[in-house]
Amino acid sequence: MSEILHRLSVDLGERSYPILIGAGLLGSVDLSPWVEGSQVMIVTNETVAPLYLKGAEASFPGKSVSSVILPDGEKYKDWQTLNRVFDALLEERHSRKTTLVALGGGVVGDMTGFAAACYQRGVSFIQIPTTLLSQVDSSVGGKTGINHPLGKNMIGAFHQPSVVLIDTDTLKTLPPREVSAGLAEIIKYGLIREPVFLNWLEANMDRLTRLDTDAVAEAVYRSCACKADVVAQDEKEGGLRAILNLGHTFGHAIETFAGYGHWLHGEAVGTGMIMAADLSVREGMISQSDYQRVVRIVQSAVLPQLPPGNMTPDDFMSLMAVDKKNVDGQLRLVLLRSVGEAEVTADASKEHLAATLSAFCGQQ
Amino acid sequence: MSEILHRLSVDLGERSYPILIGAGLLGSVDLSPWVEGSQVMIVTNETVAPLYLKGAEASFPGKSVSSVILPDGEKYKDWQTLNRVFDALLEERHSRKTTLVALGGGVVGDMTGFAAACYQRGVSFIQIPTTLLSQVDSSVGGKTGINHPLGKNMIGAFHQPSVVLIDTDTLKTLPPREVSAGLAEIIKYGLIREPVFLNWLEANMDRLTRLDTDAVAEAVYRSCACKADVVAQDEKEGGLRAILNLGHTFGHAIETFAGYGHWLHGEAVGTGMIMAADLSVREGMISQSDYQRVVRIVQSAVLPQLPPGNMTPDDFMSLMAVDKKNVDGQLRLVLLRSVGEAEVTADASKEHLAATLSAFCGQQ
Numbered sequence: 001m002s003e004i005l006h007r008l009s010v011d012l013g014e015r016s017y018p019i020l021i022g023a024g025l026l027g028s029v030d031l032s033p034w035v036e037g038s039q040v041m042i043v044t045n046e047t048v049a050p051l052y053l054k055g056a057e058a059s060f061p062g063k064s065v066s067s068v069i070l071p072d073g074e075k076y077k078d079w080q081t082l083n084r085v086f087d088a089l090l091e092e093r094h095s096r097k098t099t100l101v102a103l104g105g106g107v108v109g110d111m112t113g114f115a116a117a118c119y120q121r122g123v124s125f126i127q128i129p130t131t132l133l134s135q136v137d138s139s140v141g142g143k144t145g146i147n148h149p150l151g152k153n154m155i156g157a158f159h160q161p162s163v164v165l166i167d168t169d170t171l172k173t174l175p176p177r178e179v180s181a182g183l184a185e186i187i188k189y190g191l192i193r194e195p196v197f198l199n200w201l202e203a204n205m206d207r208l209t210r211l212d213t214d215a216v217a218e219a220v221y222r223s224c225a226c227k228a229d230v231v232a233q234d235e236k237e238g239g240l241r242a243i244l245n246l247g248h249t250f251g252h253a254i255e256t257f258a259g260y261g262h263w264l265h266g267e268a269v270g271t272g273m274i275m276a277a278d279l280s281v282r283e284g285m286i287s288q289s290d291y292q293r294v295v296r297i298v299q300s301a302v303l304p305q306l307p308p309g310n311m312t313p314d315d316f317m318s319l320m321a322v323d324k325k326n327v328d329g330q331l332r333l334v335l336l337r338s339v340g341e342a343e344v345t346a347d348a349s350k351e352h353l354a355a356t357l358s359a360f361c362g363q364q
Numbered sequence: 365m366s367e368i369l370h371r372l373s374v375d376l377g378e379r380s381y382p383i384l385i386g387a388g389l390l391g392s393v394d395l396s397p398w399v400e401g402s403q404v405m406i407v408t409n410e411t412v413a414p415l416y417l418k419g420a421e422a423s424f425p426g427k428s429v430s431s432v433i434l435p436d437g438e439k440y441k442d443w444q445t446l447n448r449v450f451d452a453l454l455e456e457r458h459s460r461k462t463t464l465v466a467l468g469g470g471v472v473g474d475m476t477g478f479a480a481a482c483y484q485r486g487v488s489f490i491q492i493p494t495t496l497l498s499q500v501d502s503s504v505g506g507k508t509g510i511n512h513p514l515g516k517n518m519i520g521a522f523h524q525p526s527v528v529l530i531d532t533d534t535l536k537t538l539p540p541r542e543v544s545a546g547l548a549e550i551i552k553y554g555l556i557r558e559p560v561f562l563n564w565l566e567a568n569m570d571r572l573t574r575l576d577t578d579a580v581a582e583a584v585y586r587s588c589a590c591k592a593d594v595v596a597q598d599e600k601e602g603g604l605r606a607i608l609n610l611g612h613t614f615g616h617a618i619e620t621f622a623g624y625g626h627w628l629h630g631e632a633v634g635t636g637m638i639m640a641a642d643l644s645v646r647e648g649m650i651s652q653s654d655y656q657r658v659v660r661i662v663q664s665a666v667l668p669q670l671p672p673g674n675m676t677p678d679d680f681m682s683l684m685a686v687d688k689k690n691v692d693g694q695l696r697l698v699l700l701r702s703v704g705e706a707e708v709t710a711d712a713s714k715e716h717l718a719a720t721l722s723a724f725c726g727q728q
Contacts, residue, residue, distance in 0.1 A: 079443055079447070083443070086512055086519060090512060090515055090686060093686055117521065121508075121520045121521055121522055122522065148450055150451070153485075154450065154483070154484060157482060157485055157486065157521060322454060
C-alpha cells in the first residue's frame, strides 16, 4: 500500500516542483533528495504529531531531523505561535541551508511556509499536507502567511515548496467535518473552470464522503492539476488566479465574524459559493436552476448553506471591505459566468449585493 | 539646491530600480510616477518625522498620503513595532496596490521593506534613506528584516524598492557618531573590491567627516555603484554578495553582546573590519603594514577599534555561531586577500581565530 498513484508537476520555471499523490506514502517515500543541507525541522501540531510525526521523521534518512509541535487551530495562526518556529530554529542553530517540513493541515502549511520564507530571508520547505483541504488547496500555489486581528492571511509571502507529498491514508483519521471542508474546495475547482470534473463530482460525491481511496486520489489529483494550471499562468495573482477565490470573500467575512476556528475555512467557502451563486443569478449571469445545482452539490458534501444566524449585512460589508482582492477601495468579487466558469468583477451592483446579503442574513 | 548629481540604476532584470542622489532633492523631486495605486503610507520615526516628514509628504502630489511614526532605535526593530505598520495599513484599509515609503535610517528601511514584503504577501515600497549608513548600504540590495532576541536580522525577506531617493542634505542633521558609522560601510567598499576608491577615501576622509557636499555625494554614489554591481551579480547571496559582509560577523557579535542599539551598526563593522584584517594577517593573506593601513583609515573616520572591554572570546564564538553565512554549523568569514580584495572562507584556522579574539578581547 505505498504506490504513487499520481505524479504532477507544478510548472513555475526555476521554482517548479512535483506533487506525489498516493496511499501509504508517508514514511515509505524517501524525501531526502529534496533536502539540500543536513538539517530538517518538521513543524506540526499536537493533534497530528502523535499520528504522523514518526512517519515524517522516517522520510528523511541520513538527515539531522528535529521538530516543533504547535498548538492546533486557526486561532494560533498568529505571530506569537510562528515565533516558536523561529525560536526552535535559532536555538538549534539551523543555517540558511535548512529545510522546513510542514506536517499537518492548512494552518501548519501556511505558517511553516511563511516561516521558511522569512527565516534568514528564505529557506527551503517541503509540504506533507494531512487534511483534504490542505491537500487540494495550499499544496499548490505557494501562498503562505498568518492572520492579523483585522484580517485573515494579511501578512505573508509567496514561497514555493520543493516537493509536496500527499498520503491519502492520512485522511482516515480526519473528522467528517474536515472531510466536508476539503470537499468544498474540490467543488470550487469544478465550479470555476472544470465542468467535466463537476459532473464527475456529482456522480461520485458519495464515494468521496466515504473516503474511497481511488475516488479521493482522483479528486485530489484533478484539483491539484486545476490549481497548478491556474497558478502556472498567474503565480502572483495578477489576474486569472483570483478566480480561485470563488466563495472566499463571503467566506472570509464569515470566518472573521465567527472568530477564527469556529467555522472551518472550507465550511465558510461552501456557504460563500452559494452566496456568490445567488449574486450571480441577480446579476443575470446564471439561471435559478444553475443556482440550485450549486446548492445541491454543496449540500451533498454535508456543508452549511447559511452564514451564522446573528451575522448582519453590515457585518459582511465591513469585513469584506478589507479583502486583499480589493483595489483602491473597490470591492472585487468572483462570480459565476456559468456553472464551470468564473470571473472576477468589480462591477456587481450594490443593490444586488445588498439583496443577496439580506436574503442570507438572519435566516437561522 | 535641488540638482540630481548622480543617477544610478540597480540592474536586477524586472526588479531593476533607479537611485537618485543629490542635495535638496526631498520635496522637490516628484516620486508619484513610482506609485502604482492612489495610496501611500510613509513609515518614519519620532526623530526623523519633525525634520523631514513634511518634505516626504510633498513628494507625492495627487496621492492619498498617510504616515506612521515609530519609536527610534535598533531595539525597536522587532515584531511588536513592525506590527504597528500593519495595524495602520489595515485600519486605513490600504489595498495590495498601496506603496510604503521608508523615511529614515537603516532600521526604518529594513522594517518598512519587510512590512512591504509581507503586507498582503507583498506591496511596493520606496526608500528615502536619511542617514549616511542607510544611503550607502540598505538602499541597494533589497535586504529587509527584523531582529530576533537570538540573532540580528534573522527574520526577513529580499524585497526590492521601486526607487531610492538620496538627499545628502538630510545628513546635516545627523549626529557625528552616525556620520562615522556610515563611513565604516563606505570604507568597506574600498577594502573589498575598490582599491582606487580606497585611495580616494584616504585622501578625502577629512572632507567626508566635515560633510562636504560634493565629496559626500561622490562617496555615496561610488558606494552604491559598488554594491549595485555586486548585488546585480548575486541578488540572493549565493556567493559573491557575501563579501559585503566584511567585518559583519565580528560586528554582529559585538552588537548582540552590547544589546541592540548600544553600538551603532557601522561602529561595530569598523571594529569588525580591523579584526578581520588581523585574522587575515595571521592567515598569511595580507601584511602587517596592510593591517596598519586598515586600522588607520578606520581611525581617520573616528570609529572605535576595539570591542567592548567586558566581551570575551567565548562571547564572540557563541554569538558568531548563529551567523546567517554559516552553512551546516561551519563558521564562514570574510577575509582580505589584499587591501582592495575580499574573499569568503570557511577554512580559517581555529587557532588563528582564537588568537585574533584574545588579541582584541579585554583590551579596554
